Amino acid sequence: MSSLVSRYCHHDLVLLPERALWDPATASLFVADVHLGKAATFRALGQPVPGGTTSENLGRLTRLLQQTQPENLIFLGDLFHARQAYTRELMAQFTAWRQDHASIRMILVRGNHDIRAGNRSETLDLEHANEPLHHGRIIARHYPDENVSTHPLHITLAGHVHPTISLKGTGRQKLRLPCFVVCQNQIILPAFGEFTGGANVALQRNQIALAVVDGHMMKVMP
């Protein structure tokens, strides 16, 4: 794993190429936009998408939990895709996974999809919070904050946009990669989930992108 440790607002944060963020100070792991049950939602509405994405998502989360051994796991919104995502199979899978990691406190900062999907926090043993959630010096949100706090000690983490970035090279080559979008006081995380897609971001002057490449991180300036 080649991660990137950076200092933001006097705060060491680790950007992981697994599309997650680790905060050693509070022993917290952050992931955004998992969209569990998106494939199941599609199937329920008559759109065929093969199964397997949920196991893959949870499997990747498990590996991250083993690596980082966090006390808190914080979802920056859109953990579940829709009401139809709460199938019996998926609930069973998620509950079993939750029990495997019973000692970890899990908080869901509700995103637009979670709000539409409805609250199942009790059955799923998740704490629900509305944005912004203050967690130590971190402000956890789903929607990125357009007027982000410039408090010298506060850093905002957000999701929602599924950011990707396109690169150009010689020989007329092009690549599109998921990325973190970082500016002075805010970090937007890439979507964690399988079958989620992404949208190219146009970087502002004060932003940089940290693209995720095969388990590595790469800095891209505007």
Next chain:
Amino acid sequence: MTRASAPNAAVAQWFEQKSWKILPFQAEVWQNMAQGRSGLLHATTGAGKTLAVGLGALQALPRNDGLTLLWITPMRALAADTALALSAAFTQLHALEPSAPLWSVAMRTGDTSAKDRASQSRNPPTVLITTPESLSLMLSQPHAHQALGRLGGIVVDEWHELLGNKRGVQVQLALARLSQWNPALLIWGMSATIGNLDEAKRILLGSQRNHAGILVSAQIKKTIVVDTLIPEVAERFPWAGHLGLTMLPQVIAEIEASANSLIFTNTRAQSEIWYHNLLHARPDWAGLIAVHHGSLANESRQWVEQGLKTGALKAVICTSSLDLGVDFLPVERVLQIGSPKGVARLLQRAGRSGHAPGRASRITLVPSHTLELVESAALQMAIARGQVEGKTSPKAPLDVLVQHLVTIGLGGGFTPDELRSEISHTAAYENLSDEEWQFCLDFVRRGGATLRAYPDFRRCAPDKSGVWRVTDRDLAMRHRQNIGTITSDSSIMVQFGPAPLGAKLGTVEESFIARLKPGDRFWFAGRLVSLVQVRDMTAYVRKAKGTQASVPRRGGGRMPLSTTLANAMVEQLELAANGIFTTPELRAAKPMLDLQLERSALPTPGTLLVETLATREGWHLFIYPFAGRNVHLGLASLLSWRAAKITSGTFSLAINDYGFEILSAAPRDWAAEISQLLDIEMPDTLPDQVRLSVNATELARRRFRDIARVSGLVQSSYAGTRKSSRQIQASSGLYFDVFAKYDPENGLLVQAQNELLYEELDMDLIATTLNDMNLKRLNLIALERCSPLAFPLLVERLRETLTNESLKERVERMAAALEKDDQPKAALS
């Protein structure tokens, strides 16, 4: 036979009254129809084919209270003309001879309102004119059998336009269904000249009938003259990006000299640009010239067509939208801007001029770059030799079949065995394998081949009596919305607005609008407009200032050059290589051909020209097989994949109709590798090699876009106004990735690959071409400066990438290269 004899007498009388002569082919069609025979009529537009088939049906078919004749036309715009022509004939006949039945005529297309459709169902007309999509929609209605079961005949107009594509397959499936309901159903198609009319007839009629059908030809021997507007100065570098506007003064002179002209272009964008530039140069022509393409709003299109008929318009700049047309007076002058890409299309467009007996049809080519001068000479040679391309049906496209299963599941349901036997009568599915059929059934029932992989899926399933039906109302609605999108791309309305709401300008492909941002300017319906917003299937625009579109237009037509034409071109180049410049076209192209000879050589039937060049961009390899852009794409993928096997790397590929380029960013000794790249030692493994090579590109992923739409995976993204469908929108790319990862055997993925290999890239032609290339003498030239043939490839911006390197390796090298350029935009941390 009293029933048939009354109209017969009336028809003869009516022709006499009009002082028309019954043409031999019309009598032949009538006679065959009266005897219950189906067939294909080979006739050009304006030859009287509508009356041949329309009156043939009137004489042959007994009238019933319901729908008697269905008339399929590939374009909505044609429906109105056909309706007018037929209903005028029926009314006048009835007035003349009251014992002749009075047939009512109605239209049903995407433009028909729900109210009119409902009234048509309650009170069916005798003749209904419709499109392949609307016919499929009718088959998806629960009472389809009742409504269409007593149909006596079906006419498919402009069959040559449908035959080679998936809309034609949709028609084949519908015909099989209708023939099942009425085995005596009369089927008549009409086709312009193509190279394989017998095959076209076989595909139309299917194998359900007990006779092979009749081929009737209305072709009156006609002289066709093809000539060229020779540019005063032919550029030495042929550049495919540019649209031939340097020829504007000469085109203006031609328009001026004739009473009326048609100016054909290959794309909508090209027609808009020419219209705008003509008007700019001749402001006094405002109102006298017009633009016509399939995207225009109905009213403007009708206004243009009317203007052509009355002679009010001096010139119309059009696309293939005017290739077809029923009641269309010939014009004095026909110009073709840029390459027509094939002989058949050129013939059809030429037919727009000089309909009078004994007069030649003439078409004048306006080259948009210098190589098109050579193409023009080649076209003339091919026509003189009578070489015309053929068209054939797609082979077993599963996406269309999946769509059909849901359609029939809605339209009364089906049992698998019966439906299987029904569709096996179509040419498209005559060789459908059991596995493919099972995949389609599984796909609509379970989402995929394995039950386990697609839990909770529901679309179409057998009920207690074993009849497969679709019961979900939302699904039914989404499916019906989707049927129309087989047309290749869903279209969205362009309208002034939203506040104040203004005129509707027409429709444009969704994929075009999807690339635009608000504020982008583009030409549409002869006006420069800028995009305001996209909402509910409508792109709202306002008038834009300035004279420049900000949207990069798509370069040229995407239609590949036909093999017939390409071979003729290489023969022309050989003439030039031997110093024979007898035609005006070759003489005009001489400066360019001379420069090619000076810096390199010319391709000939006996030699294969290969050029190498090193530039700041990297190490280029240019090869010119002259096999059309699709085959070149396949060859470029194959050869670069083989190169990547020698030393791994990443390649950027550019193609055009004449050749292709492989560009490596890393140093490469192409000259040393070329014989290995062209190797044909193991021809058996060639399909596998091409398959592997295209997998290393994004080609299959892109091909999947159409398949995802037709099979109903993706909905048109602006259509989702209902909440329930909003949360199930995913791009076809995302679908492709998730299938590739979790269900790699999925039939639709396999189809994407097969379509790519056998239809788009044409595997058989790739194999033949590679073989031919090996039989030729290799003429390998290390360029010092770019040659005229290489230039358009060198500057082509639309490129494919093929790689066998890891993402990380590629990014590292990109970064390294950027640093060397002293522009550290990207650097590894």
